[in-house]
Amino acid sequence: MATQNARKQDPQEALIDDLRDVLADTEAMIDDVTAQGGEKALALRGKIADNLRAVRSRLYDAEQKVAGKAKEAARATDTYVHDHPWQSVGVAAGVGFLLGLLVSRR
Structure with missing residues (x-):
């Protein structure tokens, strides 16, 4: 199911979702390692914790970039619609008409 969602998403958003999954899995592994105890486990836990902080x-940073691009696109769209209101209405009507045709064929 995650693969289907990744196909529908922007590649950057899919990457962010994948990184979240990796973080959750790594945190679960840290808990397992900590439960085992020992010097090597503690050293491994420290390395994993450092890697988690970096990730x-x-x-x-990736979320901020995606959010920034989305805001920029929204501003550009808003500016265009304010500068060209009748063209925007015409495009919206055309898209609505085409969608209506596609839905009515089913």
């Missing part, structure tokens, strides 16, 4: 930082 979280990259994930945050």
Whole structure:
């Protein structure tokens, strides 16, 4: 199911979702390693924790970029619609008409 959602999403959004899954899995592994105890387990836990912090930082940066691009696209659309209201109404009507035709054929 995750693969189907990834196909429908923007590649950057799919990457963000994948990173979230990796973070959750890694945190679960940390809990397992901690339960086992021992010096090697503690060292491994430290390395994994460092990697998690790095991934979280990259994930945050990626989310900020995606959000910034979405806001930029929304602003550009808003500006275009305000500058060309009748063309926007015409395009919306045409798209609505085409969608109506496609839905009525089923």
